[in-house]
Each structure stands twice: as C-alpha cells, then as structure tokens.
Amino acid sequence: MSEQVDELESSELGTKEYWESSYDTEIRNYRDHGDVGEVWFDEDSQLRIIRWIEKQEDRISQDASIVDLGCGNGMMLIELAREGYSHLTGVDYSPKAIELAEAICKDQNLCISYKVVDLLNETAVHELGKFYVVHDKGTYDAISLHPEDSKKMREIYMKSVDSLLDDDGLFILTSCNWTESELVRSFEGIFELHAVVPTPTFKFGGSVGNVVTSVVFVKNKNNKTG
Numbered sequence: 001m002s003e004q005v006d007e008l009e010s011s012e013l014g015t016k017e018y019w020e021s022s023y024d025t026e027i028r029n030y031r032d033h034g035d036v037g038e039v040w041f042d043e044d045s046q047l048r049i050i051r052w053i054e055k056q057e058d059r060i061s062q063d064a065s066i067v068d069l070g071c072g073n074g075m076m077l078i079e080l081a082r083e084g085y086s087h088l089t090g091v092d093y094s095p096k097a098i099e100l101a102e103a104i105c106k107d108q109n110l111c112i113s114y115k116v117v118d119l120l121n122e123t124a125v126h127e128l129g130k131f132y133v134v135h136d137k138g139t140y141d142a143i144s145l146h147p148e149d150s151k152k153m154r155e156i157y158m159k160s161v162d163s164l165l166d167d168d169g170l171f172i173l174t175s176c177n178w179t180e181s182e183l184v185r186s187f188e189g190i191f192e193l194h195a196v197v198p199t200p201t202f203k204f205g206g207s208v209g210n211v212v213t214s215v216v217f218v219k220n221k222n223n224k225t226g
C-alpha cells in the first residue's frame with residue numbers, strides 16, 4: 001500500500017460479533033418466513049456487477065472460478081449461478097452467514113461451494129487457492145471499520161486478495177465508504193484500475209458524488225511483494 005487515506009471511524013460493523021448476531025436473526029427469518037435477508041447496497045448494485053461480468057464474455061467464461069469475499073447470505077452467487085456461472089465459491093468469517101447461504105443454495109437446487117474463512121487469516125486464505133474473479137461488495141468496507149488498527153487490517157486484506165487472485169484475474173470491488181480515488185490510492189502498488197462500473201450519481205451543493213463506487217482492479221505487474 002503506498003499513499004495514505006484517512007482511516008474511517010471504527011464501528012460495530014467492523015466486528016465479527018455484530019455479523020454473527022445479525023446472521024443469527026436472518027437465519028431465523030429465513031426459516032420462519034423465507035426472507036433471505038439483506039442484500040447490501042441494494043439489488044441494483046448487485047445487478048450492475050452481474051451485467052458487467054456478463055459483458056466480459058471474451059474474458060470471463062461461465063466456468064471461470066469466481067470467489068465472493070464476505071458473501072453473507074450468498075445472493076450475489078445465487079444470481080450468478082442462475083445466469084449459468086458454474087465455478088462459484090463464497091467465503092465469510094461468520095459461520096451463521098455460511099449456514100444461511102448454504103440453506104438458500106440448497107433450497108434453490110444450485111451448486112455453490114461455501115467456506116467459513118477469515119480473510120485476515122493468511123493460512124486459511126492460502127488454502128483457498130486462486131480465482132480468476134475475486135468479488136467483494138461491502139466486505140472491505142466492514143474491514144475498514146475494524147476497531148483495532150484498521151489500517152493494518154486493510155493491508156492484510158489487500159495481501160489476501162493478492163494471494164487469491166490469478167495473475168491475469170479481475171478484482172471487482174464495491175464500496176459505500178470509499179470513493180474511486182481513495183480506492184485507487186489505497187490499493188496502488190498491488191493493483192491498478194482496469195475499469196469503473198458506472199453507479200448512480202447525486203448532486204448536492206454543486207458537487208456530484210456517488211452513493212456506491214464499483215471498481216475493477218487488475219494486478220500491478222510491477223508489484224514485487226506478491
């Protein structure tokens with residue numbers, strides 16, 4: 001990681017306890033009412049990424065290996081499976097999230113591999129192997145809110161993504177906490193910007209901003225740390 005960005009104020013969303021308790025409730029809601037729970041940053045942001053992936057058919061085949069980091073209820077992978085993608089893996093450090101994701105997947109007769117993995121655990125990450133597409137929606141944001149040394153946690157996360165991504169693979173990241181330029185600065189050195197997936201803009205007081213940012217990174221070929 002090269003250039004500095006200001007750290008975010010820590011929050012309970014940066015703790016495993018928060019997510020375990022949240023998915024505990026979501027599992028009960030799913031069992032009682034069939035409600036799959038929260039799709040973070042709404043279904044449109046998920047759909048925008050799926051449509052972008054589909055347009056890269058010359059690069060991302062339907063049997064390309066795709067991992068979703070911090071998959072939560074796994075709805076991104078469910079939608080990709082419905083679109084015909086077949087080599088799908090979801091990881092989350094919350095066992096309750098994986099339990100929910102596996103239940104939804106089984107009920108829909110889809111084939112997705114799920115694993116409980118802490119992305120800040122280097123050994124566990126290495127055991128996952130390599131993927132052509134690494135996807136993250138909201139998980140880097142959660143890690144950025146870690147109550148203990150968020151800068152260090154973000155650096156470990158970046159190393160994890162570097163280790164998971166094929167040399168010619170694509171890392172697709174959606175954030176609501178960081179702007180495009182902050183993401184580019186934070187990941188500079190390890191990754192470089194390949195594409196920006198357009199997201200809706202709003203205008204306030206004369207300046208234009210985005211509620212969520214979706215960027216696609218590729219490995220920086222000059223990175224010597226990988």
Ligand SMILES: C[S@@+](CC[C@H](N)C(=O)[O-])C[C@H]1O[C@@H](n2cnc3c(N)ncnc32)[C@H](O)[C@@H]1O
Nearest residue numbers: 019039040070071072092093118119137138139
């Ligand atoms: C904002 S939610 C996003 C969930 C899902 N990606 C979505 O878009 O609906 C953040 C997710 O990251 C997971 N998470 C946070 N820190 C993690 C870590 N160190 N390792 C693995 N998963 C983590 C949480 O359990 C939670 O499921």
